[in-house]
Amino acid sequence: MRLAELEFDLDVFSGPFDLLLTLILREEVDLREVSLAEVVISYIDHLEARGELDLEATTEFIVLVAALLELKSRLLLPGEELDELIELEPGEAVEELLARLLEARRYREASAQLARRLAGAPKVRYREAPLPPELRRVDLEDAPVGLWDPQSLGRALGGLLAHPPRLDLSHVLVARVSVSERIAHLRRLLRKAVEVSFDDAVAGADRMTVAVTIFALLELYKRGELSWDQDEPFGEITVRARPRAAVGALR
Amino acid sequence: MSELGRTVEALLFLSSEPVSAEELEEATGAGALELAGALLELGEELAPGRRGLILREVAGGYTLASDPHAEDAARSLLGRPRQGSLTPAQLETLAIVAYLQPVSRPEIARIRGVNAESPVATLLDRGLISEAGRSEFGAVLYKTTPVFLKLFDLASLEDLPDPATWDPTPEEEGELRDRLLAAGDARAGVAAE
Amino acid sequence: MSELGRTVEALLFLSSEPVSAEELEEATGAGALELAGALLELGEELAPGRRGLILREVAGGYTLASDPHAEDAARSLLGRPRQGSLTPAQLETLAIVAYLQPVSRPEIARIRGVNAESPVATLLDRGLISEAGRSEFGAVLYKTTPVFLKLFDLASLEDLPDPATWDPTPEEEGELRDRLLAAGDARAGVAAE
Numbered sequence: 111m112r113l114a115e116l117e118f119d120l121d122v123f124s125g126p127f128d129l130l131l132t133l134i135l136r137e138e139v140d141l142r143e144v145s146l147a148e149v150v151i152s153y154i155d156h157l158e159a160r161g162e163l164d165l166e167a168t169t170e171f172i173v174l175v176a177a178l179l180e181l182k183s184r185l186l187l188p189g190e191e192l193d194e195l196i197e198l199e200p201g202e203a204v205e206e207l208l209a210r211l212l213e214a215r216r217y218r219e220a221s222a223q224l225a226r227r228l229a230g231a232p233k234v235r236y237r238e239a240p241l242p243p244e245l246r247r248v249d250l251e252d253a254p255v256g257l258w259d260p261q262s263l264g265r266a267l268g269g270l271l272a273h274p275p276r277l278d279l280s281h282v283l284v285a286r287v288s289v290s291e292r293i294a295h296l297r298r299l300l301r302k303a304v305e306v307s308f309d310d311a312v313a314g315a316d317r318m319t320v321a322v323t324i325f326a327l328l329e330l331y332k333r334g335e336l337s338w339d340q341d342e343p344f345g346e347i348t349v350r351a352r353p354r355a356a357v358g359a360l361r
Numbered sequence: 362m363s364e365l366g367r368t369v370e371a372l373l374f375l376s377s378e379p380v381s382a383e384e385l386e387e388a389t390g391a392g393a394l395e396l397a398g399a400l401l402e403l404g405e406e407l408a409p410g411r412r413g414l415i416l417r418e419v420a421g422g423y424t425l426a427s428d429p430h431a432e433d434a435a436r437s438l439l440g441r442p443r444q445g446s447l448t449p450a451q452l453e454t455l456a457i458v459a460y461l462q463p464v465s466r467p468e469i470a471r472i473r474g475v476n477a478e479s480p481v482a483t484l485l486d487r488g489l490i491s492e493a494g495r496s497e498f499g500a501v502l503y504k505t506t507p508v509f510l511k512l513f514d515l516a517s518l519e520d521l522p523d524p525a526t527w528d529p530t531p532e533e534e535g536e537l538r539d540r541l542l543a544a545g546d547a548r549a550g551v552a553a554e
Numbered sequence: 555m556s557e558l559g560r561t562v563e564a565l566l567f568l569s570s571e572p573v574s575a576e577e578l579e580e581a582t583g584a585g586a587l588e589l590a591g592a593l594l595e596l597g598e599e600l601a602p603g604r605r606g607l608i609l610r611e612v613a614g615g616y617t618l619a620s621d622p623h624a625e626d627a628a629r630s631l632l633g634r635p636r637q638g639s640l641t642p643a644q645l646e647t648l649a650i651v652a653y654l655q656p657v658s659r660p661e662i663a664r665i666r667g668v669n670a671e672s673p674v675a676t677l678l679d680r681g682l683i684s685e686a687g688r689s690e691f692g693a694v695l696y697k698t699t700p701v702f703l704k705l706f707d708l709a710s711l712e713d714l715p716d717p718a719t720w721d722p723t724p725e726e727e728g729e730l731r732d733r734l735l736a737a738g739d740a741r742a743g744v745a746a747e
Contacts, residue, residue: 174475208538212528213472219527220456221449224513228447231514234415234426235435239570241375242619245628256707258640260715263706266642266649268720270665271733272499273740362605364623370606371624372631374567380631388631406605412555413563430557431564438565438573438581485669492668494642499741501668 116156120148131174132211141182150175287319292326300336300351308338308347362406365391365399370407370425378507379422420510421517454480455489459509460524463493463502555599558584558592563600566609566618574615647673648682652702652714654731656686656695661731665738 116127123130123139130149133139153171157163299306308327312320327349330336340347362370368389373380380388386396400416400423407416409428417426427435447455454477457469469477481503484490489512493504510517529537555563561582566573579589593609593616600609600618607618620628640648647670650662662670674696677683682705686697698711708714718724726733 208534211537212534215529216524216527217453217456217460217472220460220521220524221452223522223527224452224456224459225447227513227515231512232417232426233429233432234417235432235568236424236426236511237374237567237570238377241377241632245375245625245632253705255704257705260706260708260713262645263649263652264715264717265720266645267653267717267734268722269495269499270646270650271717271720271737272722273737367604367606367621368624368627371620372606372627374607374618375620375624375628376632384631388627390627411560413560413565414567425567427564427568428560431561434561434565434581434583435568438577439568482669492641492643499667499737501666 116153118149118152120144120152128214129211131178134178141178144178144182146175146178146182149178287322289322289325289329292319292323293329296323296326296330296336296349300349304351306349308349311349363399363402365389365395366402366406369396369399369423370403373416373423373425376424379418379420379424379511381422384422419514419516420507424511448480450475450477451480451483455484455505455509458484458490458503459505459518459521462504465496465498465500465502467498467500556592556595558582558588559595559599562589562592562616563596563618566596566616569617572612572615572617577615641673643668643673644676648677648698648702650734651677651683651696652698652711653717654734655697655711656689658689658691658693658695660693661735662696664742665734667738667741 117125118127118130120130121143123133123144130139130144134141134144153175157168296306296311299311308323312323315323327336327338331338334352336349336351338347338349369385372385372388382393382396382400385391385400386393389396391399404416406412407414407425409415410430413428413431414425415428417424450473453473454469457472458464461468466477466481469481481490485503488506488508490503490509491506493502496502505518509515515521528534562578565578565581575586575589575593578584578593579586582589584592597609599605600607602608602621606621606624608621610617610619643666646666647662650665651657654661659670659674662674674683678685678696681699682702683696684699686695689695702708703710717730728736
C-alpha cells in the first residue's frame with residue numbers, strides 16, 4: 111500500500127495521509143491539534159499488520175513526520191507566526207489544494223494503468239547487447255573537419271556556470287537560522303571569554319534563533335566543547351568553555 | 362529467404378532499438394513495396410511457434426524478441442526475471458515523465474509531494490527514461506525511451522490513454538471541494554473562538 | 555525446428571556473450587547428446603547464406619552474429635545518426651572535458667548534477683575523449699583527442715572559445731573549475747529539495 115493512501119483515524123482528522131499533509135500545509139487542519147505521536151503509532155500498527163517493512167515508504171514517512179515535527183515545534187513557539195507561509199485566501203487555498211489533489215490523483219491513476227499494461231504485455235525478452243566492435247567505432251576519422259561548431263562547447267559550458275534560483279519547493283523546510291551558524295556564534299563568544307551568559311548570547315534574537323541556539327548548545331555539549339550551569343528553573347544559564355586539553359582527552 | 366529479408370533480419374538483430382520501415386528502406390536502399398515484402402517474409406519465418414525468435418512491431422518500428430516459450434530457460438541462463446518489477450514510486454515517476462515529458466526532477470517531486478531522486482536514478486539505470494536537455498533553471502529534463510515503449514508494448518506515446526479519463530466527474534469534484542471548504546470553515550471556527 | 559533448437563536459438567539471441575554447451579544444458583535441462591543435436595540443427599538453419607544470422611562457435615561457446623553481407627546496411631543504419639549529432643548530455647560532458655582536462659568522471663557528474671557514465675562511455679567509444687591517467691584519489695581522468703580537435707576545427711586547445719561570452723555571472727571570481735563545481739552543487743541542492 112502506498113503511504114499517501116494510508117488511512118488515519120485521528121482525533122482531529124480521519125482520511126488518507128496525503129490529504130492530512132495537504133490540509134496541514136494549507137493550515138486547513140491545525141497542526142497544533144494533530145497528535146503526531148498518534149500518527150506514528152498508527153503507522154507502526156500498520157507496519158505490524160502488514161508484516162513486512164517497505165523501506166521506501168518508511169523512509170518517506172520518517173522524512174515527512176520529521177518535517178511535521180519541525181513545523182509543529184515552530185508553531186508551538188509563541189509569537190512565531192506562520193502568516194508568511196500562508197499567503198493564499200481561504201477560497202484560493204481550496205482551489206489550489208483541489209488542483210493539486212486532482213493532479214496527484216491523475217498520475218496515480220496513470221501509474222496504475224501502466225502497471226496493468228506491464229502485466230498484460232507479451233512475455234518476450236529483447237536482446238541487450240552492445241554493437242560488435244567493427245560497427246561500434248563509427249568512423250569519425252572520416253568525418254569532415256569542422257563537423258561541429260566550437261561555439262557550442264562554450265555555450266554548453268556557460269550553461270553549466272548558471273546558478274539556479276532558489277526554488278522554494280517545501281514550505282516545511284524553510285530554515286532561516288541554522289544550527290551551524292549558532293555553533294559558530296557560540297564558539298566566537300567563548301573564544302573571547304571563558305564564561306558567557308546565555309541571555310547575552312541570544313540578546314536581541316528572535317524566538318526561533320533562541321530555540322536554535324539551544325540546539326547549538328546541546329550539540330557543543332555533546333562534542334565536549336562546553337558545559338553550563340543553571341541554578342534554578344528559568345534562572346540564568348552560564349555557559350563555560352571546556353579547556354582544550356579536556357576536549358582532546360574526550361576524543 | 363530473400364537477400365533483402367536476410368539483411369533486414371541482421372539489422373533488427375544488431376539494433377538495440379526498434380527500426381522503422383523508413384529507416385530500413387534507407388539503410389538497405391530498397392523501395393517501400395520491396396521492403397514490405399521482405400518484412401512479410403521475415404514475419405512468416407519468425408511467426409510464433411516456428412523459431413526461437415519472433416518479429417514484433419512496437420515503439421514505431423520492428424524488432425526481434427525471444428519467443429515466450431523460452432522464458433524459463435532464459436531466466437535460468439540469465440539469472441534475472443524478465444523485467445524487475447517496478448515499485449509504485451517508480452511507476453508513478455514513470456507515468457509523470459511519460460505524460461509531461463520533458464520534465465525535470467523538481468517538477469516530479471512537486472507533483473508526487475516527495476523527493477524523486479531514487480526512482481529517477483533507477484529508471485535511468487534501467488534505460489526507461491533518458492536526459493532531454495535542461496530546463497531554464499538548469500535542472501536536467503527527462504523523457505521516456507524506446508525501451509519504455511518496448512517494455513509496455515506501446516507503438517508510440519499516443520497509445521497512452523488520455524489522462525483526463527481519470528479526472529473525477531463534476532459531482533465528485535464538487536464533493537471534494539465541499540469537503541475541503543468544510544475543513545477550512547472548521548479551522549476558521551476554531552480560530553475565532 | 556525442434557523445441558530444444560528453438561530454445562537454444564532464443565538463449566543465444568538474448569545473451570550478449572558466447573554461451574557454453576554446459577550452460578545451455580543447465581538452462582534447458584537437456585542432456586549433452588540431445589543438446590549437441592539441437593546445436594547441429596540450429597547450425598544448419600543458420601548456415602551462412604541462409605538467414606540474416608549465423609551460428610558461430612567461438613572460444614567459450616556458441617553465439618549468434620549478423621551475417622557479414624549485411625555490414626554495409628548496418629553501417630548505414632547504425633553509423634550515420636551517431637556521427638551527425640551530439641546529444642545535450644554528450645555536448646555538456648565534452649565541454650567539461652575540453653575546458654578542464656584532465657578531469658575525472660566524479661567531477662563531471664558533480665558539475666552536471668547527474669550521473670555521467672553513459673555520455674562518457676559514448677564519447678570514449680567515438681574516440682572524442684581518452685583516458686589520461688588517474689587522479690590522486692584513483693579516479694580515471696579524461697582528456698580530449700586529436701579527433702576532437704579535428705571535428706571542431708581547432709588547431710589546439712588554446713583555440714577553444716572564451717566561455718566568458720556565455721558566462722551568466724561574469725562578475726563572479728574564481729577558477730573556472732571551482733565555479734563549475736559550485737554551480738553544480740547549487741543545482742543539485744535545488745533538485746534535492
